[in-house]
Amino acid sequence: MSTSLERVSETAVAEAHQRMAAAGVHTVIAQFVDIHGAAKGTYIPLAHLADIVSPGAGFGSPSIDGTGLPRHGPRAEFYGRGDLSTLKALPWMPGYARIVCEGEVLDEPHDWCARYLLRRQLARLAERGWTLNVGIEPEFCLFHQDAAGRPVPADPADALDKPSYDLKVMARVSDVLHRMMQDLETCGFDVFQIDHEDASGQFELNYHYSDALTAADRFVLFKMAAHHIAEDAGLIFSMMPKPFADRPGNGLHLHLSLRDETGRAVMADADDSHGLSETGRQCVAGLLAHARALTAFHAPSVNSYKRLVVGRSRSGTSWAPAHIAWGDNNRTSVLRTTGGRVEFRLTDGSCNIYLALASAIAAMLDGVTQGMQAPAPNDEDLYAWPDAQFAERGVATLPQTLGDALDALAADDVLVGALGAAFVGGFIDTMRMVWVDYCRSVSDWEYQRYLTWP
Structure with a gap:
């Protein structure tokens, strides 16, 4: 795979223009993501589709979070060059289409662009003849907001102690x-x-897997669609990792599998006790070895760590991992094996999906390159273990704050090297500001506890 997006012919652009015009499209959304994974972009008339493809849609870099670019000079201009293969009309916005853009500066790929960083890691897999397939499981909530701005489930009657699979609630939001x-x-x-998932107002929408780049592009599109459709219905779409202290949070489980050029499942071995080949176990080893650092990319919000709790959650069974272990169909560990693939359960919807996948690939490849041995699998219910048992069994803990996760990432030479020291340093600086801001804020909890104390 080349480092730059593949150049397309004038004929291909003209055919795409004709196809969009026939679909009633008048405007193209040139869309990219910032360092947080938030969809950003601009509206461009369909007549200028060719300009989006080359040289790209122009943006002022100081207005974008996490480009690492200066405020002046030739490198202050950030261009989003469209990947024509991603151009699609948007049924929830008649007349509009989206094209995914990748960052370029001075006609070269920008090495702080998250999509480009993912493609670089995919190129490393391609050198081995491997393709990563990814299935994404988005958990989300549909809310109203009360007068104080706090979330309220879309259906006021959605208040069962165990609301999973509640068909009555689903029927009341079935149109959305x-x-x-x-x-x-x-x-x-x-x-x-x-x-319907295990919290009030919480749902999960599953769609089939695809190659990693398509999966990432689709996840961004899923969020764009869900936000718009929910707002049309007078609701709020939220992937906040832990909106309620006494209910399970929202995860974004990633199902990861490798295929070679013949279509063979590289990570699978039906004769293995846990369904994994030697390569599969090495990938597990890499993910576990770098799990603490990966947390910074996969759970990058302050709120993420109210989902990844050690000990009993206020919501009882949280379905979120807190300890670095793996096992056969074990949803209480950070990594679950099933059907010759692995499910990485750390991730939540506050992540930049391109960075989450790029960092996961880097960790998996480190496991393969170093010939790492995965620790013994754990096929027990980790939620039932007393605290002392984790130390006795050598099972480490995920970071419990964003600050701890950023420290772990800064100390991980493999991930820093794979994604680039400058970029990782910029990511840490950006997220460290968020962490410091949170630490200095004063919450309702503090007023209730300390206003007249002691």
Whole structure:
């Protein structure tokens, strides 16, 4: 794979223009993500589609969080060059299409662009003849907001102690869920299940896996669609990792599998006790070895660490990992094996999906390159263990704050080297500001506890 996006012909651009015009498109959203993974972009008339493809849509870099670019001089201009293969009309916004853009500066790929960083890691896999397939499981909530701005479940009656799979609630928001499914399918998703999850107002929408780059692009599109459709219904779409202290939080489980050029499942071995080949176990070893540092990319919000709690959660069973272990179909560990693939359960929806996948690949490849041996699998319920048992069994803990996760990332030479020291340093600086801001804020909890204390 070349480092730059593949150049396309004038004929290909003209054909894409004709296809979009026939679909009633008048405006193209040139979309990229900032360092947080938030969708950013600009509206450009369809007549100027060719300009998005080359040289790209222009943006002032100081207005974008996390470009690492100066405020003046020739490198102050950030261009989002469109990947024509991603151009799709948006059924929830008639007349509009989206094209995914990748950052360039002075006609060269910008090495702080998260999508470019993912493509670089995918190129490392391609050198071995491997393709990473990714299945993403988005958990999300549909809310109203009360007068204080706090979330309230879309359905006031959604208050069961165990609301999972509650069909009554699903029926009352079925119009919103069906529109999500229908519009995503129009955009090429293969949606195969929607269910009510284990918290009030919480749902999960599942669609089939794809190659890693397509999966990342689709996840951003999923969020764009869900936000718009929810707002049309007078609701708020939220992937906040832990909106309620006494209910399970929202995860973003990643199913990871490798295929070679013949289509063989590289990580699978039906004769293995846990269904994994030697390569698969090495990938597990790499993910576990770098799990503490990976947390900074996979759970990059302050709120993330109210989901990744050690000990009993206020919500009882949280379905979120806190300890670095793996096991066969073990949802209480950070890594679950199933069907010759691995499910990485650390990730939440506050992540930049491109960075989450790029860092996971770097960790997996380190496991393979170093020939790492995975620790013994753990096929027990970790939620039932007393605290002392983790130390006795040598099972380490995930970082419990964003500050701790950033420290772990800074100390991880492999991830820093794979993603680039300058970029990782900029990411840490950006997120450290968020952490410091949180630490200096004063919460309602503190007023209630300390205003007249002691």
